[in-house]
Amino acid sequence: MASPSTPAQAAKKALSRVDLDGHALPPSPAPSSPHPGSRRYALATELVYTDSKDQYGASSIPIYQSATFKQTSSNGGNEYDYTRSGNPTRTHLERHLAKIMNATRCLAVGSGMGALDVITRLLKPGDEVITGDDLYGGTNRLLTYLKNNQGVVVHHVDTTNVDAVKEVITEKTAMVLLETPTNPLIKIVDVASIARASHEANSKALVVVDNTMLSPMLCNPLDLGADISYESGTKYLSGHHDIMAGVIAVNDAEIGDKMYFTINATGCGLSPNDSFLLMRGVKTLAIRMEKQQTSAQRIAEFLESHGFKVRYPGLRSHPQYDLHWSMARGAGAVLSFETGDVALSERIVEAARLWGISVSFGCVNSLISMPCRMSHASIDAKTRAERQMPEDIIRLCVGIEDVDDLIDDLTRALVQAGAVTLTIDGFHANEANGGSSTPSA
Ligand SMILES: Cc1ncc(COP(=O)(O)O)c(C=O)c1O
Numbered sequence: 001m002a003s004p005s006t007p008a009q010a011a012k013k014a015l016s017r018v019d020l021d022g023h024a025l026p027p028s029p030a031p032s033s034p035h036p037g038s039r040r041y042a043l044a045t046e047l048v049y050t051d052s053k054d055q056y057g058a059s060s061i062p063i064y065q066s067a068t069f070k071q072t073s074s075n076g077g078n079e080y081d082y083t084r085s086g087n088p089t090r091t092h093l094e095r096h097l098a099k100i101m102n103a104t105r106c107l108a109v110g111s112g113m114g115a116l117d118v119i120t121r122l123l124k125p126g127d128e129v130i131t132g133d134d135l136y137g138g139t140n141r142l143l144t145y146l147k148n149n150q151g152v153v154v155h156h157v158d159t160t161n162v163d164a165v166k167e168v169i170t171e172k173t174a175m176v177l178l179e180t181p182t183n184p185l186i187k188i189v190d191v192a193s194i195a196r197a198s199h200e201a202n203s204k205a206l207v208v209v210d211n212t213m214l215s216p217m218l219c220n221p222l223d224l225g226a227d228i229s230y231e232s233g234t235k236y237l238s239g240h241h242d243i244m245a246g247v248i249a250v251n252d253a254e255i256g257d258k259m260y261f262t263i264n265a266t267g268c269g270l271s272p273n274d275s276f277l278l279m280r281g282v283k284t285l286a287i288r289m290e291k292q293q294t295s296a297q298r299i300a301e302f303l304e305s306h307g308f309k310v311r312y313p314g315l316r317s318h319p320q321y322d323l324h325w326s327m328a329r330g331a332g333a334v335l336s337f338e339t340g341d342v343a344l345s346e347r348i349v350e351a352a353r354l355w356g357i358s359v360s361f362g363c364v365n366s367l368i369s370m371p372c373r374m375s376h377a378s379i380d381a382k383t384r385a386e387r388q389m390p391e392d393i394i395r396l397c398v399g400i401e402d403v404d405d406l407i408d409d410l411t412r413a414l415v416q417a418g419a420v421t422l423t424i425d426g427f428h429a430n431e432a433n434g435g436s437s438t439p440s441a
């Protein structure tokens, strides 16, 4: 029997089959939305709304925990043959994500770094990449590897300055890689202006945005002109720190095919079990993010009002407040603040109880960390100094606990560490430790 030549023919062929009990066998759980790539409801609805045509009406996607799939002929040709190449649970997740990321195609892989690896395999020796000078440490590490081993030229510039990006765009620019807000300095990057300028200067340059800090709940970089949006699904999308995952969204079919080729060729597609867990996590993204960012706002205001220098795009004092809100639907739940003293920051972090000392963010639990020692330690001290990363910076990743408990725990840690001066009216950050002189109760 000839193998069906298109996916539609393959689906029809498989649909016509019945199992031993006479049940019609659908080709796979159908797309999670009848209209992948186009949203019909508010995002909070789309996140939970799925329409899988499972043969038994399962309301959550079954885990197709199978490496291989039986074929109906010696020519193969069924929709799935091997999980590295494709798996029904992963496909369901990818179609659901394509819908919520406003993309025509989404690909799910084993981690956020795995996603960037797939994306950067679009590069070839001699290609140039323009990226920021405040980047997640792992991203910096992979780019440094490509520079040292694969002949890729990497320009680190201040991507908060559109002109600085324009200055280095040439016909050799193959990729412009952006993060916003940046991790951990919470700087905002004008994605739309950079995408426009990049495409005008070089129509072949791919603008890639790491959307991990905001998630599709708060921002859709493809709508701002990016060619590829990716994020670590380990963070907000899954929300519980129980899996590693990465997702890539794209509208150009040819680029999507090239990246799928890499995923199949290297075997980094997300496992069926983790695809199930990520799908489950995505359904609660809206309520988690709403709660987390409401609490983050309270905590940012609390710290600022007590004299700390706080970086959070929900604060009016953020120098790029208006730019952030022109691109995003919320401020997210990651903020950082400075104490002016590394040892003091260490004492604060170690005094916290409710806030777990941990890398990562986007989890239901609140986390506290010192990026220069932890998430960004792979950037050497000299480079950190050149990029003006304050060694004392403390990053807070706000979870879903009661916000008053979080503030109480932080207050106790600040007092215990000696970061604040107690007065009859309350307390304020010590001036010697980087605090301002305008305390509030
Ligand atoms: C902004 C950002 N992008 C990408 C990654 C990589 O994600 P993963 O840890 O899932 O590989 C991380 C964190 O690890 C991150 O913070």
Ligand SMILES: N[C@@H](CCSC[C@H](N)C(=O)O)C(=O)O
Binding pocket: 136, 138, 183, 358, 359, 360, 361, 374, 375, 376, 378
């Ligand atoms: N040891 C890890 C550190 C992961 S950092 C995770 C996350 N992106 C964050 O910003 O906290 C590594 O070397 O990658």
